[in-house]
Amino acid sequence: MDPAFFTDPANLSLIAGLALLGFDIVAFGLSPVMFVAVGALVTSAALYLTGARPGLLETAAIAAAASVAVALVGRSPLQRFQSAGVQEDTSSDLIGRELVTTHEVTKARGRVHWSGLDWEARLAPDASVDSLAPGARARVARVENLVLVLERVD
Structure with a gap:
């Protein structure tokens, strides 16, 4: 060559x-x-x-x-x-678990402390409120890419 x-x-x-x-x-x-x-x-x-x-x-x-x-x-x-073709895993044992928020959580972002870890979190898009203050009770509706999607617990 x-x-x-x-x-x-x-x-x-x-x-x-x-x-x-x-x-x-x-x-x-x-x-x-x-x-x-x-x-x-x-x-x-x-x-x-x-x-x-x-x-x-x-x-x-x-x-x-x-x-x-x-x-x-x-x-x-x-x-x-x-x-394409990626389906969310809804088999997480966190779904349905009730948590107490440790930081403000909005529909865009937030954080919660659970089981010794800080988790990224946000409110579900159809949530009845725009934000949750620290100390509010919330339920994990689903997990999306390690982000907890929360609903307010009344």
């Missing part, structure tokens, strides 16, 4: 992109590393198509810009793909 192959920026971008994409798929499944890999592959394709051969630093800058562009365009579709 020609030693110049490994000094050509288009080839280096191709090798880096394929290596990162392979690493991402094997190590993480799909993660933000994929954006860098695709940015490097886009850079390689652009260099092959245009015939341009910038220096290593310029090639890295082009790949970084391409990675940012790919991330801006691809972030939402990746999140939708990763969340």
Whole structure:
């Protein structure tokens, strides 16, 4: 193999992109590393198509810009793909448990202390109140991504 192959920026971008994409798929499944890999592959394709051969630093800058562009365009579709078919686990033994709030809890956020731990919490969207003051009684309606969704106990 020609030693110049490994000094050509288009080839280096191709090798880096394929290596990162392979690493991402094997190590993480799909993660933000994929954006860098695709940015490097886009850079390689652009260099092959245009015939341009910038220096290593310029090639890295082009790949970084391409990675940012790919991330801006691809972030939402990746999140939708990763969340597709995921069902919330409702089998938590916390569901139905009554707690006393230790911090203010609103429909957006809050915290409660239970079983020696501080838990993120929020009120259910259909709750009859907008917030619970510290010391209020609440029931865990469900658990969403380790956030306790609470209902007020009258």
